[in-house]
Amino acid sequence: MITINAFNSSYTINRFLAKKYVAKNAPTLVLMAGIHGNELAAFFAIQKVLKQIKSQDLAFKGNFYALTGNLNAISKNKRFENVDLNRLWTTESIADLQHKEIGLTPEEKEQKELYGIIKDIYEKHTGEIYFVDLHTTSSPTSPFLTISDSINNRCFSVNFPLPVVLGIEEYIHGPLLTYINEFGHIGVGFEAGQHQDPEAVIINESFIWMVLVHTGCFTKEAIGNYDRHKKRLNRLIDFKGQFFEIDYKYGIQKGEEFQMQSGFKNFQRIAKGQELANSSINGKIRAPLTGRLFMPLYQKQGDDGFFIITRISKFWLTLSRYFRKMYLHHFLRILPGIKQSKINKYTLIVNPRTATFLTYKIFHFFGYRCKVKSNNKWLFSKRDREISPFS
Ligand SMILES: [Zn+2]
Structure with a gap:
């Protein structure tokens, strides 16, 4: 248990900020706060939301979990101690972590505990699971969402009056959300504003209420001031829906x-x-x-x-959704220089010399993102997945 001080107040936190089990097959929302230890706005927003839920005695219709990310870094007022906890979530490093008991770095300890909790949540529930990773940025910003470009992530994102940024997984290695997406589940990252800006708390609060409604945890009607939150986001956010x-x-x-x-x-x-x-x-x-x-x-x-x-453009978004729904991405596999991986059905192995006529943009259109470049080959990984067991 640690106490965090920010925004002229203090708040005591644990790994679990909230844990509410309703039913195995009900929708499930998992909120993550502070995977970066210097991003505290989400904690104060979650506290405000929990207070209102308690005072109004609101009855959850979905399962709800709110988790703390890098507890150790937060206690030391740092973004991270040794390495960024949001760059460690690769299949290989998680497999290694299972066998490692001693000599864990501070971030590996955090990751091992979080992985156990997240796996447990995903195994326990059979309904739709939504993972929402709450962040803030070092520069001033209008709030935005980041997602892997799967159709289910896109559909969830358009519920919010926010700009959406696609494709960050091609540029950063090992973020938690990409790992979650590998199993076909919905996962969005939310950036609420600048780290120390009190407005980031207010925006986070309104966003969390909207998330609670759009994941089926509460109805709009149950939350007395729901419209106020929606209006607030509409007023404070630029580039809505872009x-x-x-x-x-x-x-x-x-x-x-x-x-x-x-x-x-x-x-x-x-x-x-x-x-x-x-x-x-x-x-x-x-x-x-x-x-x-x-x-x-x-x-x-x-x-x-x-x-x-x-x-x-809207045209690109609509057309790519339509093409993916028609399974037209399968035609990529029969083109010269492209073959499907034998190990992973969502991965295409591309020889850039043979497939020179194809650019990254075409793979993006069909929902693939470049994962690794190795041995003069590019590996493109499909972002749309069937739900598979989390392991
Ligand atoms: Zn962050």
Whole structure:
């Protein structure tokens, strides 16, 4: 049990912030707060929501779990101790972790405990399971969602008056949400605003109420002030309902000193050639393409300097959904230079020399994202899955 102090108040937290079991086959919502130890707004928002649930004596219609991420880092006022806890969720590292009992790093200890809890929740419930990972950013931002581009994630995301950013899994290795998506379950990441901004608490609170309704935990009518929350999000959020795709990431190398130039905001338009940051290795860093700046790094810990995103058209979204529903993605497998993996039915092995006529964008269209580049081959992994047992 630890006490966190922020936003002029304090709050005592455990691994479980809330645990409510209703029925095995009811829908289940899992909220995750603080997988990054310096992101505390979600805790205060969850506390406000729980208080209201208690005072109104609201009856849950779905199972509800709220979990704390990196407890150790939170207790030390850090984003993480040794490594980012949200970069460890690969199938290989989880398999290794099962056999490891001694010599665990602080983040591995956290991961092992969380993995056990999450696996238990997913095994215990048979209804739809929604995983919502709550974050804040180091730069000022209008709130947004990040998702793996599966149709079920898209359908869930459009319930909220928020912009949606696709494809982050192609640029960061081992986030928890990508791991959850591998089993076909819905998982969305929510960024509520800047770490210390009190508005991030308010926005998180309204978002959580909307999530509770759209996952079937409560009806709108049961929550007396539901419309107020919806209106609040509508008022405070820009780029509502727009979809974006990540086109570029500036990754910070080991030992590199990186400094964003001051004053950039998330989603700000930038032009090719514009100066963005300074690096001890690469000198002045300029935008390699025109687009919008995404998640510029204004904190010491972290390896992602900034991303560049561009808007995806409604036409692309509709057409790609239609093509995927018609199973037209199967035709990719018969093209030269592409074969299906024998180990994983969702993975395509692509020889970029033979399949030169295909670009990343075509794979994205059919719901595939590049996972690994190895031995001159690209592995593309399908984001739409049938639900499979969590292990
Ligand atoms: Zn975060």
